[in-house]
Amino acid sequence: MADAEFDEPVPWCGVTSSEVESLRPQEKLLDHIALVVMSARFNRDLLEEVLDSSGRREKRVRRLPAHVMIRYVIAMGLFCTESHEQVMRRLVGCLRRLGSWDDDWRIPTASAITQARQRLGDEPVRMLFERACVPLGGPGAKGVWPAQHQLMAIDVTIVSVADTRANVERYGRTQARLKASAAPQLRIAALIECGSHAIVGAALGLMPHQGTDLGQGSGRAGRASMLLLAHASLYSFDLFNSLAATGADLAWRVGASVSIRHLRWLADNSDQALIFKAGVSTHSRARLVEQARTGEEISTDLARLVRVVEYTVAGRDPDGELVVDVTTILDHHEVSAMELANTFQQRWENESALDEIRTNLCGCCEVIRSKTPDLVEQQMWGMLLAHYAIRALLLEAADHTCNVPNCESSSGGLHVLRRQSTDH
Known part of the structure; x- marks a missing residue:
């Protein structure tokens, strides 16, 4: 995975606004809206800030850098029922099509992803929630x-x-x-x-x-x-x-x-x-x-x-x-x-709103599968961040249609974000 991709100012795992602008018009909204929405809510500068404040910045270049893992934890909130590898596959799928991800990069094993989550801990994700x-x-x-x-x-x-x-x-x-x-x-x-x-x-x-x-x-x-x-x-x-x-x-x-x-x-x-x-x-x-x-x-x-x-x-x-x-x-x-x-x-x-967390995000996955308290709470903060991004998207839609935002379907918004994060 190229190091240069993580120097861009507003990335979602390396995707920048200029790359989005280069897409065909029909792709901008229908295939990549999740990347833009998540970048706007949780931009790279904010991720770097919480990593510095929490002291969780890695001391050497890793295959799964800390800021990528924060984004991965949020993606877990969107795909609670899926395996670690499948969530990562969905996360990077669009990036390969955009040329923002090294084609030689391979999906890590579940064990490697868990180790990266353990290095990250729950504090940076909690701090991101509190600030964003x-x-x-x-x-x-x-x-x-x-x-x-x-x-x-x-x-x-x-x-x-x-x-x-x-x-x-x-x-x-x-x-x-x-x-x-x-x-x-x-x-x-x-x-x-x-x-x-x-x-x-x-x-x-x-x-x-x-x-x-x-x-x-x-x-x-x-x-x-x-x-x-x-x-x-x-x-x-x-x-x-x-x-x-x-x-x-x-x-x-x-x-x-x-x-x-x-x-x-x-x-x-x-x-x-x-x-x-x-x-x-x-x-x-x-x-x-x-x-x-x-x-x-x-x-x-x-x-x-x-x-x-x-x-x-x-x-x-x-x-x-x-x-x-x-x-x-x-x-x-x-x-x-x-x-x-x-x-x-x-x-x-x-x-x-609380029911949206239990039914729309957790869905048929009735149990948060993380096996230690730190990872349980990390995953829960990720769910809260994913839910917030969905509600922010729906509020913007309600403003344009003059609807009351709490009448907008959270499950509908979730389906939009899930669809846009999928490697078709």
Whole structure:
């Protein structure tokens, strides 16, 4: 494999924009769109930056350089069900036709590819995700900015991984009643832009009780313009506090076990109230309520001022299901109770985005086949990067057709990218 091909400024395994321009017009879009899309999202300069930052740059010329392996890991996300050699074959197929790959270069064995993945590790791929995967939708994008907020959601899902001793020790098995899961379970907390389904923050975790801890990692992308939605199963006072500290506004569904003490009613039938840290005594809660009602400042380590919106959902039971949302948006003129209730329904977009990872990328490959935790997490970051590229492509398509981006088919976008990466 020629060394010169890796000196080009914007390559996808050596493909440059000038080479794409030299193709016949019908080939540019139909045969090589994946190369252009991936290069635009994860360009060579960014790959070199994460390799330098992570200290994973190779010390000698190798058959599988580190930046090629980052691209290979992303390709694994597009072709999860295929063998290591077949993924590599698909990756380099188009490059040979373009003349950007040495014809004498041979596909390495699965063992050689695994060794190259081990040298790379998971850190450069994680760093690439953190630097490249940012919110896609601007204020003009449909479904992305309701009520002048960039709508985000947080949730946790699980993916089965290879049943090896190392993976069991790292991730454990999910316990359901008297039975444990057949395979170890990797837990993923994701921060998702609801309008585009783009995953822009993630944390990979360990055991079931750490699900809320994972949310702290995925909330690091929070900023003042965001409205972050979350479900009752993820609620804890500490997590609520830590995410609010990022500057994002929160709208969080809570269950009956959460203690809420009323302070005052507002004109839209919502009310201001206090929520409390677990373990605060009844006497202390009463004292904190009195302080809040008289305008005294209260410690956010013990309680937090929120606005409560309650409504019922018809058809869930004879009297309708009572839903309670708490939000850090205290001014009802900024977002009314009705707007908040309607907006919270967008939270289910997060469920759709996570399902795209499980069904469209993993497909019939129900288990991530990597046998060590480092390679499991490397592969998972690659899947997240592949999913992000698909959603970015679909958002651009939606902008041209004036559609809502979360209505665009992720599986359709995946089929486009898979087709363009295939060695016909």
